[in-house]
Amino acid sequence: MLAAINLLLLLFLVVCAIVVARTKDLLSATIIFSAxxxxxxxxxQQLHSPDVAITEAAIGAGATSLLFLAAISRTGRHEE
Amino acid sequence: MHDMILEMLGRVLIPATxxxxxxxxxxxxxxxxxxxxxxxxxxxSFIFYSLVYRFSAKKHRLRHETSLWFEIGGALIYVGAGLVxxxxxxxxxxxxxxxxxxxPGRIWSSGMILLVTLGIGAKVAGTVFKLFQELLExxxxxxxxx
Numbered sequence: 001m002l003a004a005i006n007l008l009l010l011l012f013l014v015v016c017a018i019v020v021a022r023t024k025d026l027l028s029a030t031i032i033f034s035a036x037x038x039x040x041x042x043x044x045q046q047l048h049s050p051d052v053a054i055t056e057a058a059i060g061a062g063a064t065s066l067l068f069l070a071a072i073s074r075t076g077r078h079e080e
Numbered sequence: 081m082h083d084m085i086l087e088m089l090g091r092v093l094i095p096a097t098x099x100x101x102x103x104x105x106x107x108x109x110x111x112x113x114x115x116x117x118x119x120x121x122x123x124x125s126f127i128f129y130s131l132v133y134r135f136s137a138k139k140h141r142l143r144h145e146t147s148l149w150f151e152i153g154g155a156l157i158y159v160g161a162g163l164v165x166x167x168x169x170x171x172x173x174x175x176x177x178x179x180x181x182x183x184p185g186r187i188w189s190s191g192m193i194l195l196v197t198l199g200i201g202a203k204v205a206g207t208v209f210k211l212f213q214e215l216l217e218x219x220x221x222x223x224x225x226x
Contacts, residue, residue: 051117054113055120058117059117062120066124074215
Protein backbone atom coordinates (compact mmCIF):
# COMPACT_ATOMS: atom_id res chain seq x y z
CA MET A 1 0.00 0.00 0.00
CA LEU A 2 2.72 2.47 1.03
CA ALA A 3 4.86 1.48 -1.94
CA ALA A 4 1.94 2.17 -4.29
CA ILE A 5 1.48 5.65 -2.77
CA ASN A 6 5.20 6.34 -3.10
CA LEU A 7 5.10 5.22 -6.74
CA LEU A 8 2.12 7.52 -7.35
CA LEU A 9 3.98 10.44 -5.78
CA LEU A 10 7.07 9.80 -7.90
CA LEU A 11 4.95 9.57 -11.06
CA PHE A 12 3.28 12.88 -10.14
CA LEU A 13 6.75 14.36 -9.64
CA VAL A 14 7.90 13.29 -13.12
CA VAL A 15 4.70 14.59 -14.74
CA CYS A 16 5.03 17.91 -12.89
CA ALA A 17 8.67 18.32 -13.97
CA ILE A 18 7.81 17.69 -17.64
CA VAL A 19 4.77 20.00 -17.56
CA VAL A 20 6.75 22.83 -15.90
CA ALA A 21 9.32 22.68 -18.68
CA ARG A 22 6.66 22.68 -21.43
CA THR A 23 4.23 25.33 -20.08
CA LYS A 24 4.34 28.68 -21.88
CA ASP A 25 2.27 30.53 -19.24
CA LEU A 26 4.80 31.41 -16.56
CA LEU A 27 2.23 31.95 -13.80
CA SER A 28 0.88 28.41 -14.33
CA ALA A 29 4.44 27.10 -14.40
CA THR A 30 5.11 28.74 -11.03
CA ILE A 31 2.04 27.15 -9.47
CA ILE A 32 2.92 23.73 -10.91
CA PHE A 33 6.47 24.14 -9.62
CA SER A 34 5.03 24.88 -6.18
CA ALA A 35 3.02 21.64 -6.36
CA UNK A 36 6.20 19.83 -7.44
CA UNK A 37 8.00 21.13 -4.35
CA UNK A 38 5.13 20.10 -2.08
CA UNK A 39 5.17 16.52 -3.42
CA UNK A 40 8.96 16.48 -3.19
CA UNK A 41 8.63 17.48 0.46
CA UNK A 42 6.28 14.53 1.11
CA UNK A 43 8.80 12.23 -0.61
CA UNK A 44 11.59 13.53 1.63
CA GLN A 45 9.38 12.70 4.60
CA GLN A 46 8.88 9.19 3.19
CA LEU A 47 12.68 8.87 2.91
CA HIS A 48 12.92 9.55 6.70
CA SER A 49 14.51 12.98 6.47
CA PRO A 50 11.99 15.37 8.04
CA ASP A 51 14.56 18.15 8.31
CA VAL A 52 15.00 18.31 4.54
CA ALA A 53 11.21 18.01 4.13
CA ILE A 54 10.55 21.11 6.23
CA THR A 55 13.24 23.06 4.38
CA GLU A 56 11.90 21.93 0.99
CA ALA A 57 8.36 22.95 1.94
CA ALA A 58 9.51 26.35 3.21
CA ILE A 59 11.99 27.18 0.44
CA GLY A 60 10.58 25.37 -2.58
CA ALA A 61 6.86 25.84 -2.09
CA GLY A 62 7.03 29.12 -0.17
CA ALA A 63 9.93 31.45 -0.82
CA THR A 64 10.87 30.41 -4.37
CA SER A 65 7.28 30.66 -5.63
CA LEU A 66 6.93 34.13 -4.11
CA LEU A 67 10.21 35.23 -5.71
CA PHE A 68 9.04 33.87 -9.09
CA LEU A 69 5.73 35.71 -8.67
CA ALA A 70 7.59 38.95 -7.93
CA ALA A 71 9.76 38.42 -11.01
CA ILE A 72 6.66 37.77 -13.15
CA SER A 73 4.97 40.91 -11.85
CA ARG A 74 8.05 42.94 -12.84
CA THR A 75 8.35 41.40 -16.33
CA GLY A 76 5.72 39.53 -18.38
CA ARG A 77 3.45 36.60 -17.82
CA HIS A 78 3.89 34.77 -21.13
CA GLU A 79 6.98 33.20 -22.59
CA GLU A 80 7.72 34.14 -26.19
CA MET B 81 -6.55 48.87 -4.01
CA HIS B 82 -8.19 47.04 -1.14
CA ASP B 83 -8.68 43.28 -1.38
CA MET B 84 -10.97 41.87 1.29
CA ILE B 85 -10.22 38.20 0.58
CA LEU B 86 -6.47 38.75 0.89
CA GLU B 87 -6.91 40.74 4.08
CA MET B 88 -9.19 38.22 5.79
CA LEU B 89 -6.89 35.35 4.79
CA GLY B 90 -3.87 37.28 5.99
CA ARG B 91 -5.48 38.06 9.32
CA VAL B 92 -5.70 34.30 10.00
CA LEU B 93 -2.66 32.97 8.17
CA ILE B 94 0.05 35.48 9.09
CA PRO B 95 -0.05 34.87 12.89
CA ALA B 96 -0.35 31.11 12.34
CA THR B 97 2.67 31.14 10.00
CA UNK B 98 4.72 33.20 12.44
CA UNK B 99 3.79 30.93 15.35
CA UNK B 100 4.81 27.85 13.34
CA UNK B 101 8.10 29.50 12.35
CA UNK B 102 8.81 30.45 15.95
CA UNK B 103 8.07 26.87 17.04
CA UNK B 104 10.54 25.50 14.48
CA UNK B 105 13.14 28.06 15.57
CA UNK B 106 12.80 27.44 19.30
CA UNK B 107 12.77 23.64 18.90
CA UNK B 108 15.63 23.60 16.39
CA UNK B 109 17.88 21.50 18.63
CA UNK B 110 15.13 19.09 19.74
CA UNK B 111 13.09 18.32 16.61
CA UNK B 112 13.55 18.62 12.83
CA UNK B 113 14.06 22.12 11.61
CA UNK B 114 16.34 24.86 12.80
CA UNK B 115 17.57 28.28 11.92
CA UNK B 116 17.34 28.00 8.16
CA UNK B 117 13.86 26.53 7.78
CA UNK B 118 12.35 28.51 10.66
CA UNK B 119 13.87 31.73 9.39
CA UNK B 120 12.52 31.08 5.90
CA UNK B 121 9.01 30.50 7.25
CA UNK B 122 9.13 33.74 9.25
CA UNK B 123 10.54 35.59 6.22
CA UNK B 124 7.72 34.17 4.07
CA SER B 125 5.20 35.47 6.60
CA PHE B 126 6.79 38.94 6.29
CA ILE B 127 6.46 38.67 2.51
CA PHE B 128 2.81 37.70 2.90
CA TYR B 129 2.28 40.66 5.24
CA SER B 130 3.80 43.10 2.80
CA LEU B 131 1.74 41.60 -0.07
CA VAL B 132 -1.53 41.90 1.88
CA TYR B 133 -1.05 45.39 3.33
CA ARG B 134 0.97 46.84 0.49
CA PHE B 135 -1.94 48.60 -1.14
CA SER B 136 -4.17 49.36 1.84
CA ALA B 137 -2.21 51.72 4.05
CA LYS B 138 1.08 53.52 3.87
CA LYS B 139 1.97 53.01 7.51
CA HIS B 140 1.82 49.21 7.23
CA ARG B 141 4.66 49.02 4.71
CA LEU B 142 7.83 47.51 6.10
CA ARG B 143 10.84 49.65 5.33
CA HIS B 144 14.00 48.42 3.66
CA GLU B 145 16.03 49.28 6.74
CA THR B 146 13.99 46.83 8.85
CA SER B 147 15.17 43.78 6.92
CA LEU B 148 18.70 45.18 6.91
CA TRP B 149 18.67 45.44 10.72
CA PHE B 150 17.36 41.86 10.95
CA GLU B 151 20.30 40.67 8.86
CA ILE B 152 22.87 42.68 10.80
CA GLY B 153 21.43 41.60 14.17
CA GLY B 154 21.40 37.91 13.20
CA ALA B 155 25.00 37.96 12.00
CA LEU B 156 26.10 39.84 15.14
CA ILE B 157 24.33 37.32 17.43
CA TYR B 158 26.09 34.45 15.64
CA VAL B 159 29.55 36.05 15.78
CA GLY B 160 28.99 37.25 19.35
CA ALA B 161 28.04 33.76 20.53
CA GLY B 162 31.17 32.46 18.82
CA LEU B 163 33.44 35.07 20.36
CA VAL B 164 32.35 34.17 23.89
CA UNK B 165 34.32 30.92 23.48
CA UNK B 166 37.46 32.87 22.56
CA UNK B 167 36.87 35.16 25.55
CA UNK B 168 37.05 32.11 27.84
CA UNK B 169 40.28 30.93 26.21
CA UNK B 170 38.73 28.21 24.03
CA UNK B 171 38.12 27.89 20.31
CA UNK B 172 35.62 29.94 18.25
CA UNK B 173 32.03 28.67 18.83
CA UNK B 174 32.97 26.52 21.84
CA UNK B 175 29.83 25.25 23.54
CA UNK B 176 30.75 22.78 26.28
CA UNK B 177 32.26 24.30 29.42
CA UNK B 178 31.48 27.87 28.44
CA UNK B 179 27.70 28.02 28.25
CA UNK B 180 25.40 26.42 30.87
CA UNK B 181 24.06 23.08 29.61
CA UNK B 182 20.48 22.55 30.78
CA UNK B 183 18.43 19.39 31.10
CA PRO B 184 18.20 17.17 28.01
CA GLY B 185 14.87 17.38 26.23
CA ARG B 186 13.98 20.84 27.47
CA ILE B 187 14.08 24.04 25.41
CA TRP B 188 17.02 25.29 27.46
CA SER B 189 19.17 22.22 26.97
CA SER B 190 22.10 22.71 24.65
CA GLY B 191 23.96 25.79 25.74
CA MET B 192 24.33 28.29 22.96
CA ILE B 193 22.71 26.24 20.16
CA LEU B 194 19.37 27.98 20.80
CA LEU B 195 21.03 31.42 20.68
CA VAL B 196 22.88 30.57 17.45
CA THR B 197 19.68 29.19 15.92
CA LEU B 198 17.81 32.40 16.74
CA GLY B 199 20.62 34.42 15.16
CA ILE B 200 20.55 32.32 11.99
CA GLY B 201 16.76 32.59 11.92
CA ALA B 202 16.85 36.40 12.10
CA LYS B 203 19.52 36.53 9.42
CA VAL B 204 17.67 34.18 7.03
CA ALA B 205 14.29 35.88 7.60
CA GLY B 206 15.85 39.26 6.85
CA THR B 207 17.61 37.93 3.75
CA VAL B 208 14.48 36.27 2.30
CA PHE B 209 12.43 39.39 2.86
CA LYS B 210 15.21 41.61 1.46
CA LEU B 211 15.38 39.45 -1.71
CA PHE B 212 11.64 39.93 -2.24
CA GLN B 213 11.78 43.67 -1.57
CA GLU B 214 14.69 44.22 -3.93
CA LEU B 215 13.02 42.13 -6.64
CA LEU B 216 9.66 43.89 -6.37
CA GLU B 217 10.59 47.47 -5.48
CA UNK B 218 14.30 47.87 -6.17
CA UNK B 219 15.32 49.85 -9.24
CA UNK B 220 11.81 51.25 -9.69
CA UNK B 221 13.13 54.80 -9.90
CA UNK B 222 15.42 53.89 -12.79
CA UNK B 223 13.18 52.24 -15.40
CA UNK B 224 9.95 54.03 -14.42
CA UNK B 225 7.29 51.44 -15.25
CA UNK B 226 5.22 49.80 -12.47
